[in-house]
Amino acid sequence: MQIDRLSLIELLDVLSAREASCVELMTATLDGIEATNPKLNAVVSQRSREALITDAETADARRAAGDARPLEGVPLGVKDLEDVAGMVTSMGSRVFRDSVAEADSTQVARLRAAGAIVVGKTNTPEFGFTAITKNPLFGVTRSPWNLERTPGGSSGGSSAALAGGVLPLVTSSDGGGSIRIPASFTGAFGLKPSQGRIPRGPMKAWDYGSTAVYGPLTRTVSDAALFLDLVAGPSPCDPASLPHAGLSYRETLDSRLPPSIRIAWSPDLGYARVQSDVATIASDAAAAFHEAGFDLELLEDHVPGGPPMLTAAWGALGNFLIAGQIHEPLRKQREDMTHSFAEALERSWDMTPETFGAAARERGQLNHWCGDVFDRFDLLLTPTVPYDPPPARGPFPTHTGGREQVPAGVAAFTIPFNMSGHPAATVRAGLSDAGLPVGLQIVGPRHRDDLVLRAARLFERTRPWHPNWPVV
DSSP states (O other): OOGGGSOHHHHHHHHHTTSSOHHHHHHHHHHHHHHHHHHHOOEEEEOOHHHHHHHHHHHHHHHHTTOOOTTTTOEEEEETTSOOTTSBOOTTOGGGTTOBOSSOOHHHHHHHHTTOEEEEEEOOSGGGOSSSOEETTTEEOOOSSOTTBOOOSSSHHHHHHHHTTSOSEEOEEESSSTTHHHHHHHTOEEEEOOTTSSOOOOOSSOOTTOOOEEEOEESSHHHHHHHHHHHOSOOTTOTTOOOOOSSOTTTTTTSOOOTTOEEEEOSSTTTOOOOHHHHHHHHHHHHHHHHTTOEEEEGGGTSTTOOOOOHHHHHHHHHHHHHHHSHHHHHHOGGGSOHHHHHHHHHGGGOOHHHHHHHHHHHHHHHHHHHHHHHHOSEEEEESSSSOOOBTTOOOOSEETTEEOOTTGGGTTTHHHHHHOOOEEEEEEEEOTTSOEEEEEEEOSTTOHHHHHHHHHHHHHHSOOTTOOOOO
């Protein structure tokens, strides 16, 4: 039995049946990090082996006493944009290389309360700025499917560790595709929940206007449902957090979808430039819902025109918010930041009421478009990412299939649903001609995370991808 290849649910069953101990699991995890990190560079900081083995022994004692919590003894990697008490939250930046967090984030605190053991931090691009995971502080993270390719970003360290069999449980976040893009690139399951489903913070400054959410990045859909059950629910630290949905995502996961459910498919949202084999694989994956007995219709036949392409508005608003948070370091320590990152933030100083208003109007147009879509349909399917993972160091492709790529083309399918707040997931649709994972995105109405998870579980049952994972 290779415990590093198990899903989270399978691993918990193994621990409950005493087929492996928490100490054995932790030892295997630490050995795996040591063996793979020279290649993957997924884990960038780590608690001491002695402390982690002691925590695992405590978890074994709780299990022996019949006092095990839901995640008792499971090793956890935390994306290095999120706080763990006593550990540095570097945000992939030399500016914050010594910034030790005073407290856990709400999400990490809830996972720890459920019995997870924080092992260390996973790599991220500087401030989560791009969909390729590299930074001046820790360097380049690579995909376990092909070490010459990126595992995506900004949750690239988490996705590489998960898909590479290094960590069974990770945290991730998504402000424009940062869960779904790395999940798609590494063949994992990723869910960007509804805005506020998982509370963020505590934060020193009020986080208004952000499109970022926390969400599960896991090996299977069931793992994600369990994750969401353990961390969802309101928090006084996050004024945008939602009331509890009043259900267990895991218990309702296998509930049959209503036969009357209406599903739309869009191959390009009217503007994306999609690699030909990726388009074919995603279209075939969407057809799985028709094969399961549901009506599948082309979105453009019912809602023509597509959403507004919000790349510029999304980038301007996001950079403006980041610049507001770190304007002092930006002025005083610019030389310690990635040049392109610093330049983008400096451009945000030109934000005016006119440009802000234009972005707000575009977001309003998107809201109307989403209203039309979900008035007519219960689910929307698209490709997740339009092309194969780029090289580990970049750059992103400028052309796809002979056509010039749209700005931020890697996130052409993901950005709209950060701007709108709708839940959106990615499932592994297949492998491209290059042997790399391709994702299918499933989008649902606002606050219907349960429906998106159930649709993803239906797809997973008909076209399972687990336990087929790469060996580093």
